[in-house]
Amino acid sequence: xxxxxxxxxxxxxxxxxxxxxxxxxxxxxxxxxxxxxxxxxxxxxxxxxxxxxxxxxxxxxxxxxxxxxxxxxxxxxxxxxxxxxxxxxxxxxxxxxxxxxxxxxxxxxxx
Numbered sequence: 001x002x003x004x005x006x007x008x009x010x011x012x013x014x015x016x017x018x019x020x021x022x023x024x025x026x027x028x029x030x031x032x033x034x035x036x037x038x039x040x041x042x043x044x045x046x047x048x049x050x051x052x053x054x055x056x057x058x059x060x061x062x063x064x065x066x067x068x069x070x071x072x073x074x075x076x077x078x079x080x081x082x083x084x085x086x087x088x089x090x091x092x093x094x095x096x097x098x099x100x101x102x103x104x105x106x107x108x109x110x111x
Contacts, residue, residue, distance in 0.1 A: 002111045009034075009105035014046065014095035018057045023090040027109040030084055034077040034105040038069040045069070045096030046103075048080060053088040069101060080105070 008022045008029060014036070022029070036046045048064040049057040064079050085091065085107075095101040 004109045004111075006107060006109050007104075008107045008109075009091070009103055011102055011104040013099055014093045014101045014103045016095050016098040018049070018092045018094050021091050021093050021103065022085070022105065024085040024087055024109070026087060027111045028084055028086055029107045029109050031080050031082065031105060031107045033107075034080040035074055035103065036067075036069055036077060037074040037102045038071055038100055039102055040097065040100045041071045042097070042100075043068050043070055044100035046075070046101055047094040047096075048077070049092045050083060050085060051090050051092055052086075053090075057092055057094075066096065 038044050045066040046069055047066055049061045050063055051061050069075050
């Protein structure tokens, strides 16, 4: 077994439509940190999913549901920290407001 520390989602703005941010390709990934920072002057919502291969975002795979992030707040996403992303599963996110939220995540990829 090999464990590799990885920047699984380099800092980027979250899109306003469900967008795949990370796929655990040929590995399982343990999420160690996931941050969402609101860089605007108004609250914005954040939703995150962990989805099985070929799946779509549904209520059944929602991990964070429309969490309101205050202006200037950095939310540490305790719902995602410690989650295991199985091989070929993926993380999708949605920002309720375009260009409002910056996301970043790190973790350990296990092969």
